[in-house]
Amino acid sequence: MADWITGIVKSRTQWSDSLFSIVVDAKVEPFQAGQFTKLAWHTPEKKVARAYSYVNAPGKDCEFYIITIREGQLTPYLSQLKVGDEILVQPTATGFLTLDEVPPGRDLWLMATGTGVGPFVSLLAQGDCWQHFENIVLVHGVRFATELGYRERIQTLTQDRPHFHYVPFVSREAEAGAEPGRITAAVNSGHLEQRVGLEFSAEHSRVMICGNPEMVRDTLAELKLKGLAKHLRRKPGQILMENYW
Known part of the structure; x- marks a missing residue:
């Protein structure tokens, strides 16, 4: 897989107490509708990454639909992201639900x-x-x-x-x-x-x-x-x- 790239949060939508979406400006590689990539954050000690499917059509701003897992290592962090914040995105996609x-x-x-x-x-x-x-x-x-x-x-x-x-x-x-x-x-x-x-x-x-x-x-x-x-x-x-x- 290619190296991680930095994306910038452009907008977010809160659907319910635990469900939200973020739109991210990131220069990802071409993908097929139905595929997924990974989002991540890291501390000096470790990097935490999870897979998320693209909600957007290929060629549009990256959009992800996420549920907050309160005891999770990543989603509590993602749920706090605001417009302008940075997030790590894996530029290559994978998956066969295409x-x-x-x-x-x-x-x-x-x-x-x-x-x-x-x-x-x-x-x-x-x-x-x-x-x-x-x-x-x-x-x-x-x-x-x-x-x-x-x-x-x-x-x-x-x-x-x-x-x-x-x-x-x-x-x-x-x-x-x-x-x-x-x-x-x-x-x-x-x-x-x-x-x-x-x-x-x-x-x-x-x-x-x-x-x-x-x-x-x-x-x-x-x-x-x-x-x-x-x-x-x-x-x-x-x-x-x-x-x-």
């Missing part, structure tokens, strides 16, 4: 929990997905409505796309327009398919999953029951996934 890894299909399902929606916002902003799929569904599961970060941006990016479906899930309170409960339960019951008018099938469905490990594991298991399989380069399937808190 459009060129997805086999051809008709329907693209983007399924996320929490900050895992970030790489999917990047994919929608880049825009190539509209040329590859007839229908696109973004499913975002959170605990409380205030955690539906990027809801308005998603609506702006897709307002002229009649074959796009945005399905938020809020598990711990009622929210207008949002489904109650968890994504996995709605996959199991068939309610998610009914909501958008599309069925999961090995022939038509391609699924990208990004979220906490439990959600990724359980959603994969439910989709396997519907005839889908994990995608591997040596053994093509329909499901790509990445653990992301």
Whole structure:
């Protein structure tokens, strides 16, 4: 990996008590929507680095969607950053949750929990997905409505796309327009398919999953029951996934 570079915080957004975004001016190398890089800070004793997906489309200011882990070594520091502060950024990106890894299909399902929606916002902003799929569904599961970060941006990016479906899930309170409960339960019951008018099938469905490990594991298991399989380069399937808190 290339050496670290210094970025400057241009703006920040506080979504909830624990969720925030920062926009960073940094001369990073070209990347693909859906990939991630690392942010870091260091003391004389050590450097603490963690991976974060780009929320922005390639070529735009770097943007990251972060949850504060109160006992964490990095996020309490990141949560205190102000406009004009410096942050270390790794200029090279990596990751395989990208459009060129997805086999051809008709329907693209983007399924996320929490900050895992970030790489999917990047994919929608880049825009190539509209040329590859007839229908696109973004499913975002959170605990409380205030955690539906990027809801308005998603609506702006897709307002002229009649074959796009945005399905938020809020598990711990009622929210207008949002489904109650968890994504996995709605996959199991068939309610998610009914909501958008599309069925999961090995022939038509391609699924990208990004979220906490439990959600990724359980959603994969439910989709396997519907005839889908994990995608591997040596053994093509329909499901790509990445653990992301």
